Amino acid sequence: MTSSLVRALGSTLRGLGKAFEGLGTAVEGSSAFKETLNKAQALQAFAGKRPVLGSNVFVAPNSSVVGDVKLGSGSSVWYGAVIRGDVNSVSIGDKTNVQDNALIHVARHNPAGQALPTRIGSSVTIGPGATIHAATIEDCVVVGMGATVMDGAKVESRSVVAAGALVTPGTVIPTGQVWAGSPAKFLRNLMEDEAEFVRAAADSYTQLAALHAEENAKSFEEVEADKARRADRLTRDPDHDQQQGVARDWTTREILKVADST
Numbered sequence: 001m002t003s004s005l006v007r008a009l010g011s012t013l014r015g016l017g018k019a020f021e022g023l024g025t026a027v028e029g030s031s032a033f034k035e036t037l038n039k040a041q042a043l044q045a046f047a048g049k050r051p052v053l054g055s056n057v058f059v060a061p062n063s064s065v066v067g068d069v070k071l072g073s074g075s076s077v078w079y080g081a082v083i084r085g086d087v088n089s090v091s092i093g094d095k096t097n098v099q100d101n102a103l104i105h106v107a108r109h110n111p112a113g114q115a116l117p118t119r120i121g122s123s124v125t126i127g128p129g130a131t132i133h134a135a136t137i138e139d140c141v142v143v144g145m146g147a148t149v150m151d152g153a154k155v156e157s158r159s160v161v162a163a164g165a166l167v168t169p170g171t172v173i174p175t176g177q178v179w180a181g182s183p184a185k186f187l188r189n190l191m192e193d194e195a196e197f198v199r200a201a202a203d204s205y206t207q208l209a210a211l212h213a214e215e216n217a218k219s220f221e222e223v224e225a226d227k228a229r230r231a232d233r234l235t236r237d238p239d240h241d242q243q244q245g246v247a248r249d250w251t252t253r254e255i256l257k258v259a260d261s262t
Helices: 001-033 193-216 220-235 240-242
Strands: 063-069 081-091 102-106 118-120 131-133 177-180 185-189 246-248 255-258
Touching: 102 118, 118 131, 240 246
Parallel strands: 063 081, 081 102, 081 118, 102 131
Antiparallel strands: 177 185, 246 255
16 A cells, blocks of 8 residues: 555544544533643642642642642642642642742651641742742742742741742741841841732732633643634734624634625
8 A cells, every 4th residue: 555545544534533523522512521731640649638729729730739738719839839748738828829840848847846737828929949848938928939948937927038048947037027048037127018019919820820720721622723823813914804894703713704895
């Protein structure tokens, strides 16, 4: 059999398979299985405990949330981040964002025998590459990119840990302060407009996370439709159809109606 015949036969069989798939999906209706692009397992059980998520939580498909972890409503775990509640628990409040490649972990206990879970409040921003280990972070806090907060440390509400800072074990950062350096030390008091920005930044990430969640939930067909729309816009003036009185299906770009005067 020549290569051209093989290609033709293969193309025909693939076309038939696609047709049967479409027919089966149509018969199943709303109960049809929807395959999404990403099949990574971001949420994982450990020792019989699984992560518990509030409403409207975004967990990026290549992040890892493991074991005894609770995420409050509107919170987000971004690409490459790891939250590991294995030897103790992690709790995170509402509208808190754990950004790309950040690490949140716990400790079973300290030398005094005290249990050391990790507790993070609401409207907290954990910057890219930051590490929170068996510490407590209260509400409306920013932990800058690459910063580290160690075992038993406590960052009180409306405070900022600067990028790259190292908060040593047992340190307490009081409300309304900015700490920086390695080891971290008091730098200055947080200004009122900065405190408002901390909360606004957390709200902004909640909204952005909703868009990422929508994109990551798309099926292969929806992704292909997006690609077709982008290709269409590269070759077509956006105002062309309107000027010509042409109405198209938003998804397929198929012409639905042409104005009588065209």
